[in-house]
Amino acid sequence: MTIATSVPAMNGQEIVDLAKKHTLFEWSAQSKVDPIPVARAKGIYFWTPEGKRFIDFNSQLMSVNIGHGDERVIQAIVEQAQTLAYANPFMATEVRARLGEKLAEITPGDIDTFFFTNGGAEANENAIKLARFYTGRHKILARYRSYHGATAGAIALTGDPRRWAVEPGMPGVVHVLDPYHGIERGWESADSSLALLEETVQLEGPNTIAAFILEPVTGTNGILIPPDGYLEGVRELCDKYGILMIADEVMSGFGRAGKWFAVNHWNIIPDLMTMAKGLTASYIPLGAVGMRQQIAHHFYNKVFYGGLTYNSHPMGCATALATIRVYEEDRLIDNARKMGVILKNLGAELQKKHRSVGAVRSIGLFGIVELVRSQKTREPLALFNGTSDEMGALGKFFRENGLYTFVRWNSFFTNPPLCINEEQMREAFSIIDRGLEITDGAVKD
Numbered sequence: 001m002t003i004a005t006s007v008p009a010m011n012g013q014e015i016v017d018l019a020k021k022h023t024l025f026e027w028s029a030q031s032k033v034d035p036i037p038v039a040r041a042k043g044i045y046f047w048t049p050e051g052k053r054f055i056d057f058n059s060q061l062m063s064v065n066i067g068h069g070d071e072r073v074i075q076a077i078v079e080q081a082q083t084l085a086y087a088n089p090f091m092a093t094e095v096r097a098r099l100g101e102k103l104a105e106i107t108p109g110d111i112d113t114f115f116f117t118n119g120g121a122e123a124n125e126n127a128i129k130l131a132r133f134y135t136g137r138h139k140i141l142a143r144y145r146s147y148h149g150a151t152a153g154a155i156a157l158t159g160d161p162r163r164w165a166v167e168p169g170m171p172g173v174v175h176v177l178d179p180y181h182g183i184e185r186g187w188e189s190a191d192s193s194l195a196l197l198e199e200t201v202q203l204e205g206p207n208t209i210a211a212f213i214l215e216p217v218t219g220t221n222g223i224l225i226p227p228d229g230y231l232e233g234v235r236e237l238c239d240k241y242g243i244l245m246i247a248d249e250v251m252s253g254f255g256r257a258g259k260w261f262a263v264n265h266w267n268i269i270p271d272l273m274t275m276a277k278g279l280t281a282s283y284i285p286l287g288a289v290g291m292r293q294q295i296a297h298h299f300y301n302k303v304f305y306g307g308l309t310y311n312s313h314p315m316g317c318a319t320a321l322a323t324i325r326v327y328e329e330d331r332l333i334d335n336a337r338k339m340g341v342i343l344k345n346l347g348a349e350l351q352k353k354h355r356s357v358g359a360v361r362s363i364g365l366f367g368i369v370e371l372v373r374s375q376k377t378r379e380p381l382a383l384f385n386g387t388s389d390e391m392g393a394l395g396k397f398f399r400e401n402g403l404y405t406f407v408r409w410n411s412f413f414t415n416p417p418l419c420i421n422e423e424q425m426r427e428a429f430s431i432i433d434r435g436l437e438i439t440d441g442a443v444k445d
C-alpha cells in the first residue's frame with residue numbers, strides 16, 4: 001500500500017532508516033532504538049511490510065483493547081471526518097454531548113461530567129487542576145510504583161525512574177510507598193500500607209493535601225493488584241481528611257482488568273477519574289477526566305481555568321462512541337473476564353514448569369510475569385530500572401518468533417486485545433513457554 005498513489009511503497013528497512021533519520025523516538029538514546037516497521041494490523045495481529053506477522057500481546061501500549069482494524073470504528077471515523085472534522089471547544093457538538101452522556105452511564109457512582117483531552121497525561125494534568133481549585137489545597141500524593149504521563153505535572157506525579165531526569169518538577173508532589181515492594185521484598189498487608197499512608201498524611205498536614213492520585217491496578221510498574229481492603233481504606237482516608245481520590249484508569253480502564261473500570265472490582269467511587277487509551281482503543285487520540293457531581297457543581301459559578309484547542313475534538317468523540325459500542329456489541333468485557341481465566345491458568349502452568357518464573361500476576365487481560373535468578377533469594381533477572389543479557393535474549397526470542405510484548409526490567413507483559421480467543425492465547429503462550437528456556441538457564445538454584 002502507498003501513502004499516495006504516486007509514491008512507491010517503502011520496505012521495512014527504508015521505513016526504519018528514514019524514521020530514525022528525521023524523527024525522535026521516545027525514552028531512548030537514538031542509537032539504541034530498533035523499531036519494528038509496521039504496515040498493517042487486524043484483530044490481535046500486526047504485520048511488517050514484508051509480511052512478517054506478530055501477535056500483539058501488549059495491545060500496542062496496552063490500549064488497542066478492541067483489537068486492530070475494526071470496521072465499525074473506521075466507518076465512524078470516516079463519517080465524522082466527512083460531516084464535521086473539527087469544531088472549537090466553545091462549540092457544542094452532538095458527538096461531544098452523546099459521549100458525555102455515555103461515559104456518565106458507564107463510569108461509577110455519580111461521576112457524570114467530563115473534560116476531554118488529547119491523552120492520559122493531559123487528563124491527569126487537568127485532574128490535578130480540578131482538585132486544587134476545588135479543595136483550595138495544593139499538595140498531591142502519588143505512589144512510587146506509578147506512571148502518570150510525560151507532561152510537566154504528570155511526570156512529577158510519576159513515581160518510576162522516568163521522573164528522575166526532569167527533576168526538580170512541579171512542586172507539591174509527595175510520593176508514598178505502595179503495598180508492593182518488589183520481587184525480593186514482596187507484599188505488605190493492606191492495613192500496614194494504609195497505616196503508613198495515614199502517617200504520611202498527618203506529617204504532611206492533611207489541610208495541605210488536595211488529592212491522592214493512584215492507578216487502581218498499577219500498569220507499567222508491575223500490574224500490581226492491590227490487596228483487598230487497600231483501595232477501600234484509601235477511599236476512607238481520603239474522606240476522613242477531605243482529600244480527593246483520583247483514580248488514574250488510563251491503562252486499567254475500558255475492560256482491561258475484566259470490568260469497565262478497575263475500581264469496579266472493589267466498588268470504589270473515586271472523586272475524579274482519568275482515562276484515555278481504551279477510550280478510543282487508540283484509533284484516534286482522546287483522553288478525559290470525569291468528576292463527581294459535587295466537583296462539577298463547584299464550577300457552576302466558578303471559572304474552570306483550563307483549555308485545549310483539541311478539547312472535545314469531534315473525531316476523538318466519534319471514535320470513543322463507536323469504540324464503546326464495540327465493547328458492548330461484542331461483549332468484550334465479558335470476554336476479557338473469560339479469557340482472563342485462561343491467561344491465569346496458562347500463567348500458573350508456566351510458573352510450575354519454569355525455574356525462572358518468580359511471580360505471575362493478572363486481573364482480566366492485564367498481566368505480567370516477573371523473572372528471577374534464584375527462587376530462594378528472589379533476586380530479579382534484571383535489576384530495578386536495569387536490564388540483563390538474559391532479558392535481552394528473551395526479548396529477541398519473542399521478536400524473532402512473532403510475539404510482540406513489552407519486556408521491562410525483569411518482567412514481560414501479557415496484555416492482548418480483549419477480542420482474543422483461546423486458540424490465539426495458547427499460541428502466544430507456546431512462544432513464551434519456549435522463550436523461558438533461555439531464562440531458566442540463568443537460574444542458580
Ligand SMILES: Cc1ncc(COP(=O)(O)O)c(C=O)c1O
Nearest residue numbers: 119120121147148149219250251
Ligand atoms: C496509568 C497511566 N496514566 C497516564 C498515562 C499517560 O498517558 P498518555 O501517554 O496518553 O499521555 C499512561 C501511559 O502509559 C498510563 O499508563
